[in-house]
Amino acid sequence: LNACSEDIPGMKHSSVLLLLSEIDNELTVLLIKRPSSMKYHAGQIALPGGKMENNESTTETALRETWEETGISPENIEILGRLSDLYVQVSKFMIHPVVGWTDNFNSLNINHHEVEKVVLFPIKSLTDNIEETEIQTVTGLLKVPCVKFENEIIWGATSMILTEFVDLLRGYRVIQQ
Secondary structure, three states: OOOOHHHOOOOEEEEEEEEEEEEOOEEEEEEEEOOOOOOOOOOOEEOOEEEOOOOOOHHHHHHHHHHHHHOOOHHHOEEEEEOOOEEEOOOOEEEEEEEEEOOOOOOOOOOOOOOOEEEEEEOHHHHHOEEEEEEEEOOEEEEEEEEEEOOEEEEHHHHHHHHHHHHHHHHOOOOOO
């Protein structure tokens, strides 16, 4: 979407954190499953994140939301950069993805009001398993590209953000093609 943020009535800004670590010599990202009771994207696999508050920066929002949802303290996260902003029309959220690194995921303290479970997703799984599936959404049945992992389906904005990240890694020859 090339429109300026002011061009979209009702748009809300949010930020997510693509938080990386190494598990068993594999580059791994922390994903969450949102509870089915959530207002937006209920039951979906997502990156930790949420709506920007007051005058927060995208990084401040991503760190605050990650801490609220997973208990990982901002002091234990090194910010590496940002990915492209992504507009989700159905929820009217402009997502601002931030990329970070933590030494490990050992200090998790899950907020079960916001997170049903954590999924530790090896990045290489994205490159190997792109499929198509039908998903029932608020706008009807959609056929979407996805990755199936540990009985979960990663699709939509989360899949798009992860795919951009993998494409960047390939450009830097960090992962095998």
